[in-house]
Amino acid sequence: MFRLLRRLVDSVLVLCLIAVLPGIPPYEKLTSYKLPEPFSASGHLSSNNLLASAQNLFVGEIHGPESVVEIEDPKHGVSEVYTGIQGGAILKIVDGGRKYEVVARTGHCEYKWDAKNCGRPLGLRSDGQGNILIADAYKGILRLDPKSGELVTLVSSSEPIEGRPPALPNSVEMASDGVIYWTDSSIYPLHAGAMALFGQATGRLIRYNPATGENNVLMEDLHFANGIQLSPHEDFVVVAECFRHRLTRYWLKGPKGGTREVFANVPGSPDNLKLSPSGNMLAGIVVPRFSEYPWYLDFETLTNNAWLRLIGIRPFALTRMILEMGAKYLPPPLNTFTLWMSYHDGVMWLASPWNKFLSRIPPKGPMVLLRSEGDVTFDLL
Template sequence: MPTSQKAPAWAIAAVLAVFAVIAYQILFAPDDLKGTKNILPMAKTIPLPVDGPESIEWDPQGEGPYAAVVDGRILKWRGHDLGWVEFAYTSPLRGNCSRHEVVPTCGRPLGLSFEKKTGDLYICDGYLGVMKVGPEGGLAELVVDHAEGRKVMFANQMDIDEEEDVLYFNDSSDKYHFREVFYVIFNGERSGRVIRFNKMTKEAKVVMDNLRCNNGLALNKDRSFLITCESATGLVHRYWIKGPKAGTRDIFSKVPGYPDNIRLTPTGDFWLGIHCKKNLIGRLMLNNKWLGKLVEKTVPLNFLIGEMHGFRQQGIAVKISGETGEVLEILEDKEGKHMQYVSEAYERDDGKLWFGSVFSPAVWVLDRK
């Protein structure tokens, strides 16, 4: 082609730019959820000196919140005058712990649950297993790290039935620890378990298995069943503990996006933190095991995390009925400029909603009154 007939460089750049925009909208743009309330930007931010308050909890006296953070510690909020103070830690190896990245030897506390009658704090650590620390804090001790001959690789969230003196907790994978959680979501493996631990007999029994990255877990108000959500599929599974269906399981609900922790509300419903919304490229990897395996071997983890949320930070929480599993409410920060990577939504008796984040260095509180 004569030089005079070649397309100008600006035209080629414009075509490529248009193609990139179209490709992004088709493959990477997050879902547009219907009927959401864009009110999370109104929440008050309480910064932390460490990243990743994945789970938050209050002690039996109502003090807190306590926050499980990325450097292996549990911090306690003492109000604006004192701020965040160290309460406990899961590993004695503190020499090289980072406030921004997971160091496996330091542990990674995730789900937190206080036992009301003792004041003990139970901790699911994504590397070490289920831990416990007394009301005075300090170094946590191991409670359980094996069940039915298999090591607990990825303890994630738990709930306590104090009347029966048992714990129920998630082991999200038999291959990966917390840092590789996104590979667990995409590679198709179904090694997630729900484990019942009897505090008196020390027996750890698997009550649900064949789960795909089961993440959050909570008992319902009368302790007749528990629910656990799969981050990979958005399915919320139910396991019946009492009644004529005891020992059986079913699908309780399905929620949008990639769900994380579950918390029971004072009225008996459930809040689920949603890490981010889904997109087409994510669905392709989730629904094609070979593609998920290829991604696991070839795609850097940081890029995979960005791809999951369309390279746009988001903040989302979903409320479902404690009786039917129906989605009752979806709250979000559509622009993700204020709240991001919500791992937990915790409704208190005063109606305030508190939010944790698996990555961000903050918790948020929304006063809906």
């Protein structure tokens, strides 16, 4: 009993020491914040089996298809489906979903887990002219001609935007006038997910004007700015704040132009956002949060107590620094392990940054959505 108590005390002392060591992230001051009240898993949000008919494609062959985009082929009158995966590849789904082809890679690397060099395509959108807009977590905002495989960098992650370079480009959207809106999730890169999760709200909504090549920050202090979606009339844009369990609206036009507000609190961590053909908004929830699941209160304890988040971040940051030093200074192949450790209308497509497959739902049954007009209501798909 004494040994157990001693180990507990020693562990607490070590954590406290790490928490006050200089030169280790987070460099910003952490503050506490409260999550919105959890939803009840009842009524429209009751569990159902509407997704049970999903077909899982390429199981074990691909990893992390984060986003899916359909590109119209006017010449043949069909839509072609594309997704981006871990390792930097952009895939075209062919032969009715039985095969895929690699049409491009956003980076060049030897090991697919070396995301800094491989690239990590996250959000994908059509530019309306047959090209794919890509938000790559390490490369920036890219434009791909899927026919030729030509990639053009529109916004480079190495170029500062109003004082700092983008650390995690995540999602992208284009307006009818060609202006591009995109999210920079955090001051920490994708492989430092714990830092982004427990750190401060440092995400941004950015507007890129292709005509001038300029980027302007529209919103700051977003808690992991994730999915993005323009309204049907393009008078506002909605951004998913993943770790605040809410959607935030930025008004582009009208009497509220240039202001922000909470668009909706949602039952979990929102990721990608898309409009349905009817103009309603689809919100993908990474982790659901309901009052019936008390285990999630552990996360709320962390958000309510900044010092607990600091203690949680520091050991991770110290470990990552050591691993990255090994990846930098050890010769190959000895650096391989540390490198891997440090970079961690009918048919509906379901994508996930973690799944080792891509899912699609046959066109049957209603598509129940988060409505974007009038009062905001929810349905569980």
